Amino acid sequence: METSEEKPDVSVVILTKNGAETIGRCLESLFNQESSHKFEVIAIDSGSTDGTLDILGNFQVRLERIPPSEFNFGGTKNLGFSISKGDIVVFLSQDAIPAGSNWLERMIAPFEDEGVMIVQGVDRSGRDGFYWLREGLFWYTSEIKRWLERYQQIGLSCVTIAIRKTAWEKVKFQTVPFGEDKLFQKNAVEAGMRIVLVDGTFVEHTHRYTCKSLRKRITNEGLGARISGEDYSFKDMIGDMLNLRIYRYLVRGMGRGEIRSVGELMFPVVRPFYVYKGARSFRE
Numbered sequence: 001m002e003t004s005e006e007k008p009d010v011s012v013v014i015l016t017k018n019g020a021e022t023i024g025r026c027l028e029s030l031f032n033q034e035s036s037h038k039f040e041v042i043a044i045d046s047g048s049t050d051g052t053l054d055i056l057g058n059f060q061v062r063l064e065r066i067p068p069s070e071f072n073f074g075g076t077k078n079l080g081f082s083i084s085k086g087d088i089v090v091f092l093s094q095d096a097i098p099a100g101s102n103w104l105e106r107m108i109a110p111f112e113d114e115g116v117m118i119v120q121g122v123d124r125s126g127r128d129g130f131y132w133l134r135e136g137l138f139w140y141t142s143e144i145k146r147w148l149e150r151y152q153q154i155g156l157s158c159v160t161i162a163i164r165k166t167a168w169e170k171v172k173f174q175t176v177p178f179g180e181d182k183l184f185q186k187n188a189v190e191a192g193m194r195i196v197l198v199d200g201t202f203v204e205h206t207h208r209y210t211c212k213s214l215r216k217r218i219t220n221e222g223l224g225a226r227i228s229g230e231d232y233s234f235k236d237m238i239g240d241m242l243n244l245r246i247y248r249y250l251v252r253g254m255g256r257g258e259i260r261s262v263g264e265l266m267f268p269v270v271r272p273f274y275v276y277k278g279a280r281s282f283r284e
Contacts, residue, residue, distance in 0.1 A: 010039040010108060010162075011084030012092055015076055017068075019094035020051040026097050027059045033104040039090075044080055046071040052094075074173035074180035077158065081168045089165055091158045096123060096203040098160075106201040107162045117167040117193040118185075121160030126206035130214075131253050131264040133207060141240045141275055143225045143232045147182070152195050156185040160203045167193055179224020186228050214263040215274050222278020232279040240272035 012030060016023060030041060041061045045053060047068035056063055064083060066076070081089055088111055090104070098104070110116045125133040132138045139155070148155060158181050171187045173180045188195065209217065225232060246268045253259040263270065 006038050008040040008086045009037040010035075010088045010090060010104070011042060011080075011086035012039055012090045012104070013042045013044065013077070013080035013084060014092050014094050015073075015080070016043050016045045016048060016052050016056070016094045017071075018048050018050040018052060020048075020055060022095040022097065023052055024055045024058075026092065026094060027055070027061070029098040029103070030092070031059060032101055033098070034101045035104045035108070037104070037108055039104065040085060042080060042084060044076055046076070072175045073158075073178070074184075075175040077173045077180070078168075078175075081165060081172075084165070087165055088162055089168065090162045091160070092203070093159045093205060096159050096205045098201075098203050099124075100201060103201045103203065107160070107198055110196045110198060111162070111164065115194050116196050117164050118156070118188060118195040119162040120154050120156055120195060120197050121162070122198065122202040123157070123159045123205035124202050126204050128208070129206040130209050131258050131260070132249075132267050134258075135249055135253070137246065137249060138271075140243065140246055141232070141272055142236045143222075143230045143275065143279075147225075147230055151185055151189050154185075154195050154197050156181045156195070159205050176227050177223060178220040179227050182224055182228040182230075209261075209263050211261075211263050211266075214267075214270065218271050218274035219278035219281070222275035223281055224278075225275065226279040226281075232275050234276065237272040237276040240275075241269055243268065 014026070041059070042064065043056050043061050044064045044066060046066050077091065080091070088108060090107060107119055107121055110119045127134070144155065167188065171184065171191050171193070174183050176183060222232060250259065250268055253264070259265050
């Protein structure tokens with residue numbers, strides 16, 4: 001950890017709002033990391049009212065508070081970069097729990113290669129999470145497949161990611177409604193930056209969705225895809241709805257009793273429909 005006389009090598013930035021259910025576990029794991037790198041932890045809170053601030057106060061965290069009206073995923077990440085002291089900035093979601101004491105060390109290790117600009121971490125759902133996330137099939141639709149083909153077979157997510165500050169200085173996050181990570185990846189790849197996927201470590205990141213929150217999440221993903229330049233046509237929607245592989249997983253999940261909600265049951269239709277709806281909602 002950083003002391004008052006030391007400049008950290010790494011800054012870990014967490015965007016927080018009403019994360020009391022998970023932020024304590026996240027920070028406990030973070031402060032138990034065995035790392036050769038000096039690191040600071042910064043929390044940028046946008047109006048928590050559920051005890052999150054009290055939990056943050058129990059740890060050696062540098063707290064920055066902003067009004068909820070000023071929050072934007074891309075803009076607030078830029079704020080995190082601007083106030084961080086480390087040459088490498090790691091973003092970690094408030095509900096992502098690093099697994100093991102060497103998570104941070106493994107996230108930082110690829111930067112020993114000076115050509116690496118961005119390191120994407122791995123997140124895994126807990127056993128009680130949404131079925132399609134547990135199976136790794138939440139992002140099965142065709143716009144994601146095209147994205148991976150176009151951008152180094154990696155889809156950037158700020159659930160767990162590490163970025164050189166010099167890379168961010170050239171390609172900042174954009175203040176878009178959604179999909180700032182995809183737009184950042186597009187701009188980074190077009191600028192010739194090298195992205196690697198870290199191996200051998202992960203964070204536990206568990207989501208449970210109501211039908212309403214699932215529709216909202218997927219609609220926003222469609223919006224983010226369109227903003228980053230990836231279209232999703234009516235033909236794409238129909239083709240993805242008829243993906244037989246997804247229905248095989250559906251039948252298997254039902255047989256094992258792992259499909260436990262209407263959202264999980266209807267997902268093979270819900271995802272394509274709301275990706276299409278979200279993509280249609282964006283206008284230049």
